[in-house]
Amino acid sequence: xxxxxDRVEAFLYEEAQLLDDRRFRDWxxxxxxxxxxxxxxxxxxxxxxxxxxxxxxxxxGMLIRIERLEHPAAYTEQPMRRTCRSVSNIVVLEETxxxxxxxxxxxxHDYRVCDFATDEARVFCGTQFHxxxxxxxxxxxxxxxxxxxxxxxxxxxxSTPF
Amino acid sequence: MPGKGNNIEFSxxxxxxxxxxxxxxxxxxxxRELTHLFQKSWILLGHACQVKDSGDFxxxxxxxxxxxxxxxxxxxxxxxxxxxxxxxxxxxxxxxGNTSRFTCPYHNWTYGLDGExxxxxxxxxxxxSFDRAAHGLAEVPHxxxxxxxxxxxxAPPADLETFLGSARRSFxxxxxxxxxxxxxxxxxxxxxxxxxxWKMVIENLNDALHPLYAHASAFAAIRHLKDREDINPVMxxxxxxxxxxxxxxxxxxxxxxxxxxxxGLLALGNIRAPRDxxxxxxxxxxxxxxxxxxxxxxxxxxxxxxxxxxxxxxQTIRLIRPLSVNETEVVAYAYRLVGAPDYVARIAxxxxxxxxxxxxxxxxDDFEVYERCQETYERGGEDWISVHRSAANDxxxxxxNLHGSGTSEGYIxxxxxxxxxxxxxxxx
Numbered sequence: 001x002x003x004x005x006d007r008v009e010a011f012l013y014e015e016a017q018l019l020d021d022r023r024f025r026d027w028x029x030x031x032x033x034x035x036x037x038x039x040x041x042x043x044x045x046x047x048x049x050x051x052x053x054x055x056x057x058x059x060x061g062m063l064i065r066i067e068r069l070e071h072p073a074a075y076t077e078q079p080m081r082r083t084c085r086s087v088s089n090i091v092v093l094e095e096t097x098x099x100x101x102x103x104x105x106x107x108x109h110d111y112r113v114c115d116f117a118t119d120e121a122r123v124f125c126g127t128q129f130h131x132x133x134x135x136x137x138x139x140x141x142x143x144x145x146x147x148x149x150x151x152x153x154x155x156x157x158x159s160t161p162f
Numbered sequence: 163m164p165g166k167g168n169n170i171e172f173s174x175x176x177x178x179x180x181x182x183x184x185x186x187x188x189x190x191x192x193x194r195e196l197t198h199l200f201q202k203s204w205i206l207l208g209h210a211c212q213v214k215d216s217g218d219f220x221x222x223x224x225x226x227x228x229x230x231x232x233x234x235x236x237x238x239x240x241x242x243x244x245x246x247x248x249x250x251x252x253x254x255x256x257x258x259g260n261t262s263r264f265t266c267p268y269h270n271w272t273y274g275l276d277g278e279x280x281x282x283x284x285x286x287x288x289x290x291s292f293d294r295a296a297h298g299l300a301e302v303p304h305x306x307x308x309x310x311x312x313x314x315x316x317a318p319p320a321d322l323e324t325f326l327g328s329a330r331r332s333f334x335x336x337x338x339x340x341x342x343x344x345x346x347x348x349x350x351x352x353x354x355x356x357x358x359x360w361k362m363v364i365e366n367l368n369d370a371l372h373p374l375y376a377h378a379s380a381f382a383a384i385r386h387l388k389d390r391e392d393i394n395p396v397m398x399x400x401x402x403x404x405x406x407x408x409x410x411x412x413x414x415x416x417x418x419x420x421x422x423x424x425x426g427l428l429a430l431g432n433i434r435a436p437r438d439x440x441x442x443x444x445x446x447x448x449x450x451x452x453x454x455x456x457x458x459x460x461x462x463x464x465x466x467x468x469x470x471x472x473x474x475x476x477q478t479i480r481l482i483r484p485l486s487v488n489e490t491e492v493v494a495y496a497y498r499l500v501g502a503p504d505y506v507a508r509i510a511x512x513x514x515x516x517x518x519x520x521x522x523x524x525x526x527d528d529f530e531v532y533e534r535c536q537e538t539y540e541r542g543g544e545d546w547i548s549v550h551r552s553a554a555n556d557x558x559x560x561x562x563n564l565h566g567s568g569t570s571e572g573y574i575x576x577x578x579x580x581x582x583x584x585x586x587x588x589x590x
Contacts, residue, residue, distance in 0.1 A: 039521065041349070041350050041351075041352055041515075041519075042349075042350050045349075049508065050349065051348060051349025051350060051511065052348070052349055052350065052351070052352050052495070052496075052511055052514050052515050052519070053515045053519070054352065054515065054519045054520055054521050055515070055519070055521045056512075056515055058392060059392060060387060060390050060392040060393045063383075063387060064380075064383045064384060064387055064393075064523070065383075065523060066383075067382070067383035067386055067387065068379045068380050068382070068383040068523050069379075071378070071379035071382050071383065072379075073375075073378040073379045073382070074379035074527075075376075075379075075527060075530050075531070076526045076527060076530045152350065152353070153353065154353040154354060154355040154485075154491045155353065155354045155355070155520035156354070156355060156356075156520065157354055157356070157520050157521070157522075157525055157526045157529045158520055158521050158526070159521070159523070159526045
């Protein structure tokens with residue numbers, strides 16, 4: 001009989017795999033209709049309404065991002081980057097009724113093979129906070145917050161969700 | 163480096179409507195730009211509201227130099243080089259804060275808010291030959307403000323207002339949107355970098371043609387989804403792009419000192435400000451006519467050569483900072499309009515992260531094309547870069563500005579005229 005933590009771990013691995021596979025619409029389907037994805041500009045930010053964000057997207061925003069990625073004129077995706085996400089340090093912070101709050105670490109490597117000087121590997125990492133809603137044997141994402149350790153640094157550009 | 167000795171042979175770098183790729187790749191030219199362009203221009207560093215109280219400071223950059231902008235006990239705003247006058251360590255490592263002094267972590271040399279060398283250990287070991295007064299923080303001698311916006315220069319080409327010319331309009335437009343004509347900074351900033359020369363970034367920012375093509379994927383996505391109720395209003399505004407021929411209709415203006423802006427983009431999209439709470443507050447403060455004028459100011463992104471862009475309608479500033487000859491950083495942030503309803507600042511914040519974060523779906527395509535250009539410039543091959551577009555239609559106005567169509571590359575040609583003037587001064 002699996003624990004909540006086991007099921008959360010499986011879920012987070014599945015999310016990371018969908019993103020590595022570039023199955024963005026399947027990833028979006030993990031979110032509740034009013035779910036959101038937030039990459040704050042600073043770890044001190046408490047509130048999405050407060051200050052700026054690197055990414056601050058609800059359904060519509062995430063969908064626009066995904067539609068752009070699928071468009072033939074999305075030149076940043078030609079050739080596309082390959083990514084490798086590693087999720088670890090998974091801790092269930094809170095479990096209240098059907099809501100589960102999770103903290104984990106995400107390390108994301110990406111690499112683009114092209115004939116440019118910018119053909120290089122990049123690393124992004126930080127702490128993620130997921131607010132998950134229990135659904136049958138799995139979950140739906142109410143919110144995903146990703147605190148990049150480099151959020152206040154001068155970042156290279158990124159087109160896909162982290 | 164083309165030319166003999168110290169002199170630059172400009173004919174090998176600039177033609178009437180072409181520039182040599184070397185202007186984007188040559189280390190020596192870059193070094194000269196740092197000294198003779200960035201230091202001898204007026205560089206935008208922030209706004210007085212960011213250093214409101216005595217001891218408040220922010221960090222900024224002039225070229226690649228780190229500078230401290232600090233309000234002294236006497237309320238005067240000064241700009242100092244962020245380096246200890248002993249061994250040169252940076253004395254200020256926080257991007258902003260409040261302090262009563264700057265202390266070097268190496269030997270504890272301490273400086274007051276006016277830059278004075280206030281404390282030095284083993285003071286007795288510094289003999290008469292050491293002039294303490296000459297060892298205060300190196301001050302950037304010229305600091306001035308326009309509508310509260312702080313500019314600094316080592317040796318400006320003209321007084322600030324003359325330098326800004328009609329590009330002053332952007333700052334006026336921004337500040338007047340506040341019923342109190344006062345600003346506050348919104349939180350932190352968003353920073354991102356690109357492997358391209360700083361001029362590549364500057365040259366793109368008044369280019370009205372490229373969005374149709376470079377950002378085609380972004381616009382296709384917005385157009386497809388624009389009727390959703392939950393779409394961000396900033397996105398909805400961007401949903402309607404005019405046909406390419408219509409993009410000539412707006413009016414491009416390039417000034418004596420290299421700045422530029424485009425008028426008439428809003429008229430093209432039939433965009434008028436709604437009569438909402440912001441309007442009502444301004445109308446009550448001034449008049450309905452004045453509120454209409456302020457909120458419908460038809461000026462899009464203004465380019466301040468060489469350091470910044472201003473989007474007054476969105477109260478957004480982007481500082482363009484060279485890191486090296488082929489690396490550039492953009493720092494984006496926005497101001498809250500004091501006295502305006504809260505939603506105005508939220509829209510400004512949304513605009514910043516939608517159009518100006520590292521994950522912005524417009525920035526990614528801009529940076530892609532910059533890097534593709536920088537790539538070929540560095541690898542050699544065809545040497546001359548075309549900046550021909552609309553050269554035949556440009557005209558010099560009575561106002562001394564260069565006028566052209568919305569899609570003219572005249573503002574780029576104008577920038578190189580100014581670039582040459584700055585660099586020529588040092589060769590003379």
